[in-house]
Structure formats: C-alpha cells, structure tokens
Amino acid sequence: QVQLAESGGGLVQAGGSLRLSCAASGRTFSRYAMGWFRQAPGKEREFVAATIWSGDRVYYEDSVKGRFTISRDNAKNTVYLQMNSLEPEDTAVYYCAANDNPYTSSRSPADFGFWGQGTQVTVSS
Numbered sequence: 001q002v003q004l005a006e007s008g009g010g011l012v013q014a015g016g017s018l019r020l021s022c023a024a025s026g027r028t029f030s031r032y033a034m035g036w037f038r039q040a041p042g043k044e045r046e047f048v049a050a051t052i053w054s055g056d057r058v059y060y061e062d063s064v065k066g067r068f069t070i071s072r073d074n075a076k077n078t079v080y081l082q083m084n085s086l087e088p089e090d091t092a093v094y095y096c097a098a099n100d101n102p103y104t105s106s107r108s109p110a111d112f113g114f115w116g117q118g119t120q121v122t123v124s125s
Contacts, residue, residue, distance in 0.1 A: 002026040002098050002114050009094060009119030012086055016123070020081040022096030022116055024117035029077040030054075033099040035112055036070060036081045038121075045095070045109050049081060053102035061107075063089075086123045093118040 008020040020036070035050035049070040051058045058070050067086075072079040079096055099111035104111065 002029070002032060004098060004114060005118035006094065006095050006096050006116040006119040009121045011122045011124065014086060014088055014125050016086050016125055017082070018083045018086065018121060020083065020094055020096075020119060020121075022079045022081075024077045024079070024098070028083075029072075031100065031102055032076045032114075033104045033106075034070075034072055034079040034103050035097045035099065035107075036079075036094060037097060037109055037112075038090075038094045040092040043092075047107040047109070048094070050105070050107065051079070051097075052104070057105070059105055059107065082123070086121075088123045088125045090121060091123050092121060094121050 003025045006022045033052050037050040039045040049060045051070050055072045069082040094116045096116045098114040099112045
C-alpha cells in the first residue's frame with residue numbers, strides 16, 4: 001500500500017498562485033499513476049489532473065488547462081500541483097490519489113484506490 005499526505009493549501013486572492021505537494025510513503029512510488037481531485041461543498045469529487053508513473057503523460061480537466069500543472073519527482077516520492085491564475089471557483093478541498101495501474105489515463109475517482117486526507121484551498125474574490 002501507499003500512504004499519501006497533502007500540503008500547501010491555504011487562502012489566496014483571485015489571480016494568485018499556490019503549489020500543492022503530496023508526499024507518498026510505503027510501496028514504491030513509481031508503481032503508481034497519480035492524480036489530483038477536488039471537492040467543493042455540496043458537490044461531488046471531481047478530477048483535476050493526473051500523470052502516469054513517469055510523468056511523461058499528463059491529463060487535465062478542461063477548466064484548469066493552462067492554469068494548473070501537475071508534476072512528480074519519483075526520487076522524492078512527491079507529486080505536485082502548481083496552480084496559477086486561481087479563481088473563486090477553484091475553492092475546494094484538494095486530494096491526491098494513487099492508481100496502481102501506472103500507465104492509466106483514468107479520470108474516475110473510483111479507479112484510484114489510495115487517497116490523502118485533503119488540503120483546503122480557498123480563493124477569495
């Protein structure tokens with residue numbers, strides 16, 4: 001199994017930036033594709049971004065394309081989400097998740113078996 005812990009959330013004004021980190025421990029990090037999801041109050045958890053085991057392929061939800069960047073450092077067992085040009089609509093709890101298919105392009109939360117505890121991102125207008 002892999003354990004995940006997010007950090008880097010906080011309060012930022014619209015137009016600002018944050019970088020989220022997700023540190024993994026346990027099984028070999030490079031065995032997993034990694035994803036970021038978010039959940040706003042009263043809404044379902046939704047896909048934000050994902051990357052395969054090597055970081056060579058990345059995928060984004062349409063509303064964050066050009067603003068968010070997912071990356072990973074397998075030597076540090078960490079995946080990142082750089083968020084620029086933040087909007088109030090980006091306010092949510094952000095979760096990182098691991099998928100034990102290292103090549104997957106899945107965007108479904110149901111396909112990710114391991115989750116962190118989440119970190120709050122609040123964007124003020």
